[in-house]
Amino acid sequence: MRTAHAPDLATVRVGRLEAFRRRPLLLGAVGVVLLAVAMVAGIVLGNVPVPLADSIAILARRLFAWPVAETWSPAMETIVVELRLPRVITALIVGTGLAVAGTTFQGLLRNPLADPYVLGTASGAALGAAIGVLVPVQIAVLGFGLVNLLAFGGALLAVAAVYRLSGGGGVGSMTSVLLTGYAVGSLLAAGLAMAMYLAGSNIRQIFFYLLGSFAQSSWPQLLIGLPVIAIGCVLIMLRARSLNALLLGDEAAVHLGLDVKRERLILLALASLITAAAVALAGLIGFVGLVVPHVVRLVVGPNARLVLPLSALFGASFLILADLVARIPGELPVGVITAIVGAPVFVVLLRRFRGGYEV
Amino acid sequence: MHGLSVSVAGLRLTYGRRTILENVDLDIASGERVCIIGPNGAGKSSLLRCLTGLVPTEPGMVRIDGMPLAELGRDRLARSVAVVPGQVALPFSMRVEEVVALGRIPHEHRLSGPRLADHAAVDAAIERAGIGHLRGRDARELSLGERQLMLIAMALAQQGRLLVLDEPTVHLDLRHQVEVMQLLVALNEREGLTVIAVLHDLALAASMFPRIVLVADRTIVADGPAAAVLTADRIRDVYGVDPRYLPALLAPLL
Numbered sequence: 351m352r353t354a355h356a357p358d359l360a361t362v363r364v365g366r367l368e369a370f371r372r373r374p375l376l377l378g379a380v381g382v383v384l385l386a387v388a389m390v391a392g393i394v395l396g397n398v399p400v401p402l403a404d405s406i407a408i409l410a411r412r413l414f415a416w417p418v419a420e421t422w423s424p425a426m427e428t429i430v431v432e433l434r435l436p437r438v439i440t441a442l443i444v445g446t447g448l449a450v451a452g453t454t455f456q457g458l459l460r461n462p463l464a465d466p467y468v469l470g471t472a473s474g475a476a477l478g479a480a481i482g483v484l485v486p487v488q489i490a491v492l493g494f495g496l497v498n499l500l501a502f503g504g505a506l507l508a509v510a511a512v513y514r515l516s517g518g519g520g521v522g523s524m525t526s527v528l529l530t531g532y533a534v535g536s537l538l539a540a541g542l543a544m545a546m547y548l549a550g551s552n553i554r555q556i557f558f559y560l561l562g563s564f565a566q567s568s569w570p571q572l573l574i575g576l577p578v579i580a581i582g583c584v585l586i587m588l589r590a591r592s593l594n595a596l597l598l599g600d601e602a603a604v605h606l607g608l609d610v611k612r613e614r615l616i617l618l619a620l621a622s623l624i625t626a627a628a629v630a631l632a633g634l635i636g637f638v639g640l641v642v643p644h645v646v647r648l649v650v651g652p653n654a655r656l657v658l659p660l661s662a663l664f665g666a667s668f669l670i671l672a673d674l675v676a677r678i679p680g681e682l683p684v685g686v687i688t689a690i691v692g693a694p695v696f697v698v699l700l701r702r703f704r705g706g707y708e709v
Numbered sequence: 710m711h712g713l714s715v716s717v718a719g720l721r722l723t724y725g726r727r728t729i730l731e732n733v734d735l736d737i738a739s740g741e742r743v744c745i746i747g748p749n750g751a752g753k754s755s756l757l758r759c760l761t762g763l764v765p766t767e768p769g770m771v772r773i774d775g776m777p778l779a780e781l782g783r784d785r786l787a788r789s790v791a792v793v794p795g796q797v798a799l800p801f802s803m804r805v806e807e808v809v810a811l812g813r814i815p816h817e818h819r820l821s822g823p824r825l826a827d828h829a830a831v832d833a834a835i836e837r838a839g840i841g842h843l844r845g846r847d848a849r850e851l852s853l854g855e856r857q858l859m860l861i862a863m864a865l866a867q868q869g870r871l872l873v874l875d876e877p878t879v880h881l882d883l884r885h886q887v888e889v890m891q892l893l894v895a896l897n898e899r900e901g902l903t904v905i906a907v908l909h910d911l912a913l914a915a916s917m918f919p920r921i922v923l924v925a926d927r928t929i930v931a932d933g934p935a936a937a938v939l940t941a942d943r944i945r946d947v948y949g950v951d952p953r954y955l956p957a958l959l960a961p962l963l
Contacts, residue, residue, distance in 0.1 A: 590822075599797060605761060606811065
């Protein structure tokens with residue numbers, strides 16, 4: 351028998367996290383500390399360990415031109431400044447972008463299973479990358495090779511096609527957008543299969559891209575990739591109100607004063623742009639955009655004003671740490687690590703907070 | 710603070726070649742409590758959708774407090790007219806007070822979010838709807854009756870002076886039907902809110918609303934107190950009910 355005073359299982363378990371729910375800033379502070387620790391670990395640890403003091407001194411000297419005596423080898427300096435720092439920053443910005451885009455797609459589509467790749471972005475990017483591998487042309491724009499550029503273009507083209515084919519999304523039509531995304535994704539996947547069949551010995555390169563990696567991260571790539579994702583994320587966060595209004599559905603959102611069609615187009619475009627930029631920087635990395643927003647929501651509730659920035663923080667830390675784990679045994683694809691960690695975490699969450707989600 | 714008046718003149722609504730509403734004229738004064746009834750597909754919900762700006766209408770067909778709907782603008786409309794959502798499916802787990810707080814969206818600061826006044830309005834709305842005991846509960850685990858009261862609280866947090874409801878008592882047990890109705894009557898009589906509701910239960914409509922508007926066949930066919938609108942002949946014609954069943958169905962009215 352259930353009395354009014356007997357809290358159910360889910361309430362008891364969430365109870366421990368209640369402090370964060372009452373004071374989300376506290377969780378933000380935890381997120382900032384975690385991010386700082388992850389960044390330091392990402393710079394210090396690796397196949398060639400660089401002592402913490404030396405790392406700090408190198409960065410102080412190179413970034414802020416502090417007059418610090420050189421007690422390290424030039425190789426160490428190159429490792430820190432040219433390899434690890436851009437790599438850590440790329441993981442940070444990609445993790446931020448995927449978490450924010452995932453939160454946005456889940457809110458827009460009102461579907462907890464949505465992730466940044468749900469509207470065909472993944473297959474579009476994959477097909478673009480595969481074509482980039484097949485075409486024997488070498489070009490590089492701002493540090494991006496043909497593979498990255500075609501992945502970026504493929505992702506954006508796929509979303510644009512989905513949006514157009516589904517009729518642009520009037521009030522109450524997000525289901526058709528989702529289904530169109532599935533259809534377009536399946537079609538592009540067929541193209542990808544064909545490209546892989548034709549790739550012969552280059553197939554490994556395509557696979558590498560499909561599973562994601564930060565091995566190619568460089569400063570020139572960040573020069574364009576970082577501002578695109580950062581600005582996109584800020585613009586989405588400024589529209590948190592719209593995501594909140596959409597929680598109760600399109601009609602309720604109209605009655606709360608939202609221009610549903612316009613806001614949805616803007617949010618969709620921003621989230622897709624972020625996803626495409628993230629894909630161009632690091633390939634397809636799953637689970638960050640799906641799991642991180644859910645974990646944050648379970649702790650602080652679905653208010654987008656909180657979920658967006660907190661997801662950004664934890665997504666960044668998660669991906670920096672995942673990349674660290676991926677490169678220590680010798681360059682595993684980072685997407686494998688995020689899946690190995692993300693999938694069980696997701697299953698545990700769903701079981702614990704049963705009733706918390708229904709599809 | 711007075712309730713808003715609504716005036717509809719020569720309203721016509723078409724979807725493609727299908728005419729949904731035509732020649733609809735309706736004047737609802739400030740502080741009235743009006744129930745819209747009619748058979749399924751007659752156009753009741755469409756009429757509500759026109760009144761609340763969900764469906765665009767030609768300029769001047771619908772006026773809120775004398776002001777054409779289009780000139781009111783989205784923001785002011787959302788702050789003046791509170792619509793209690795019909796079917797709601799929440800995609801994520803949400804607490805009752807978080808759902809009620811959504812009603813503050815038209816008022817809260819676009820960027821910095823809710824302020825003290827917004828939190829106070831949410832507390833007041835929860836209090837007014839009598840759902841203080843539901844705080845902290847997962848909104849998706851509520852009974853239908855509790856859920857309806859939560860959605861009304863959300864509309865109250867919106868602080869509109871016109872409250873619009875589409876079948877607020879559907880699927881509710883008797884106790885919750887009465888609870889919802891008492892709340893609507895109190896909001897209307899004590900706080901002066903204009904209330905417009907669509908109902909299917911004729912007996913409930915007749916006992917709780919001083920004015921009944923009967924919509925049938927794309928237009929308003931009768932408008933006035935229950936006794937004048939709900940005559941046996943008219944109900945038989947409009948609803949197409951076999952006269953043999955009428956006495957049983959209408960016993961509470963006649």
